[in-house]
Amino acid sequence: MDQKWLQTTEAEVGSKSERFHFYIETIEVNRLSALAFFAAGESQFKGKRFFWQNREKTFTLVGLGSAYVIENNENDNRFDHVEKKWMELTRNIVREDTEPQPILFGGFTFDPQNTENGEWDDFPQSYFTVATFQLVIQNDKAYVSIHLITDQTNSSKQFEELRKQRDHLIHAAQVKELKTYDKPVMTSYIERNKEQYLESVQMVANLIQNKQAEKVVIARSLQMKFEDELTSPQILSHVINEQPESYLFGLERNGLLFFGASPERLVKVNNGHAYSSCVAGSVKRGKTAEQDQVLGQDLLNDAKNLGEHQYVVDMIADTFSKNCIQHKVAKKPRLLKIRDIQHLFTPIEGTLLPNKSILQLVKDLHPTPALGGVPRQDALTIIRNAESMNRGLYAAPLGWIDAEGNGEFAVAIRSASLVDNKAILYAGGGIVAESEANSEYEETLVKFRPMLRALGGQLHE
Numbered sequence: 001m002d003q004k005w006l007q008t009t010e011a012e013v014g015s016k017s018e019r020f021h022f023y024i025e026t027i028e029v030n031r032l033s034a035l036a037f038f039a040a041g042e043s044q045f046k047g048k049r050f051f052w053q054n055r056e057k058t059f060t061l062v063g064l065g066s067a068y069v070i071e072n073n074e075n076d077n078r079f080d081h082v083e084k085k086w087m088e089l090t091r092n093i094v095r096e097d098t099e100p101q102p103i104l105f106g107g108f109t110f111d112p113q114n115t116e117n118g119e120w121d122d123f124p125q126s127y128f129t130v131a132t133f134q135l136v137i138q139n140d141k142a143y144v145s146i147h148l149i150t151d152q153t154n155s156s157k158q159f160e161e162l163r164k165q166r167d168h169l170i171h172a173a174q175v176k177e178l179k180t181y182d183k184p185v186m187t188s189y190i191e192r193n194k195e196q197y198l199e200s201v202q203m204v205a206n207l208i209q210n211k212q213a214e215k216v217v218i219a220r221s222l223q224m225k226f227e228d229e230l231t232s233p234q235i236l237s238h239v240i241n242e243q244p245e246s247y248l249f250g251l252e253r254n255g256l257l258f259f260g261a262s263p264e265r266l267v268k269v270n271n272g273h274a275y276s277s278c279v280a281g282s283v284k285r286g287k288t289a290e291q292d293q294v295l296g297q298d299l300l301n302d303a304k305n306l307g308e309h310q311y312v313v314d315m316i317a318d319t320f321s322k323n324c325i326q327h328k329v330a331k332k333p334r335l336l337k338i339r340d341i342q343h344l345f346t347p348i349e350g351t352l353l354p355n356k357s358i359l360q361l362v363k364d365l366h367p368t369p370a371l372g373g374v375p376r377q378d379a380l381t382i383i384r385n386a387e388s389m390n391r392g393l394y395a396a397p398l399g400w401i402d403a404e405g406n407g408e409f410a411v412a413i414r415s416a417s418l419v420d421n422k423a424i425l426y427a428g429g430g431i432v433a434e435s436e437a438n439s440e441y442e443e444t445l446v447k448f449r450p451m452l453r454a455l456g457g458q459l460h461e
């Protein structure tokens with residue numbers, strides 16, 4: 001096996017009342033498929049795995065097993081709680097310049113005050129883990145780290161076991177590197193509460209016309225069932241192959257897999273620089289290049305979509321002005337084209353104030369008016385009343401942070417959950433005064449397509 005030892009570290013971490021030893025060992029491996037590594041954990045780590053890849057495909061992350069979990073069910077304090085726990089855990093780690101550091105991966109649910117039952121029933125309002133086995137692929141290099149966080153001082157035996165497991169996982173991944181997966185065979189497909197969704201959109205458009213809110217994003221869900229039991233690597237393989245222009249993600253917790261391919265960045269922080277993207281306003285792709293261009297040009301000039309978009313730009317720009325020394329906003333929206341859909345897109349970037357952090361930005365940004373609405377609290381109340389579902393992690397911040405304050409969160413749209421033999425797909429759209437129920441319905445059909453295709457569902461034009 002071609003591997004190079006890079007680093008072994010031990011640090012005493014935790015708070016005054018809870019002290020741990022954090023053991024880390026990182027090696028560089030010649031070649032490793034991220035999906036094959038994820039799949040190598042099928043029998044042992046199912047329910048405790050994650051997969052992440054950024055839009056540019058320059059950073060891929062896989063986690064198997066949990067060395068540490070940070071979760072809570074708090075409403076107001078959940079972002080601060082995760083930040084505090086993570087800082088306690090990483091404060092004393094000695095940093096090497098070049099090698100990947102331990103990473104915390106997870107997400108915050110869309111709305112802790114939503115009480116609808118369903119697939120998210122026992123999912124906490126924040127769920128983050130440090131993987132026992134962490135794979136990072138960047139700059140064409142693959143790094144595998146072992147993380148052991150324990151209150152025991154003598155852990156050399158346990159660590160030796162983990163080294164054996166690591167070598168076994170790497171070997172299994174290299175042997176199965178080229179495995180391909182069948183498309184799932186769907187047996188049923190139900191649009192849940194379609195009539196209610198159409199009524200809600202109309203009702204919300206009326207509320208907005210009566211000035212009770214300015215914009216509200218309303219979502220709905222589809223349910224699919226399958227002939228055979230699906231596996232996470234099987235689903236992720238299709239998502240990875242079919243959606244190259246998006247953030248790709250999969251997060252398992254016990255019996256639930258949440259996965260998707262989102263075009264939308266919530267925030268990225270790199271060395272004190274913060275980046276966000278306003279993505280709102282949509283039209284389908286054209287069948288020919290000419291038609292595609294016409295649709296795109298129309299979108300760039302469409303008052304309803306520009307309205308939807310501007311709420312997002314104003315709110316993110318305002319948040320950056322409060323959190324940054326200086327920031328800049330692109331002057332006008334451009335097009336973001338992905339496989340099934342085109343969006344209006346405005347990038348925003350800034351230099352963070354010294355006392356600000358990525359999790360503080362996530363806290364202030366979530367939910368942007370691309371997922372929630374304006375005014376925020378009124379929109380959230382309307383969503384709770386109008387949607388007959390719990391969004392869970394759909395439309396919520398999902399991503400990673402490291403010990404130096406770098407990280408990236410996507411908005412987890414174009415996503416779905418898998419529980420047992422049932423998948424639930426989510427999609428929504430921004431409702432403004434001019435919105436019309438049928439065209440919003442059509443827009444959600446386009447937004448369902450990526451996950452529908454990955455799951456072997458029929459695609460209607």
Ligand SMILES: C=C(O[C@H]1C=CC=C(C(=O)O)[C@@H]1O)C(=O)O
Pocket residue numbers: 217219264279280281282308343369370371395413414426427428429430447
């Ligand atoms: C809420 C979703 O999309 C948001 C992101 C981009 C465009 C949107 C729109 O045009 O309505 C939505 O605000 C979704 O995909 O479920």
Ligand SMILES: [Mg+2]
Pocket residue numbers: 280281282308429430443
């Ligand atoms: Mg829209």
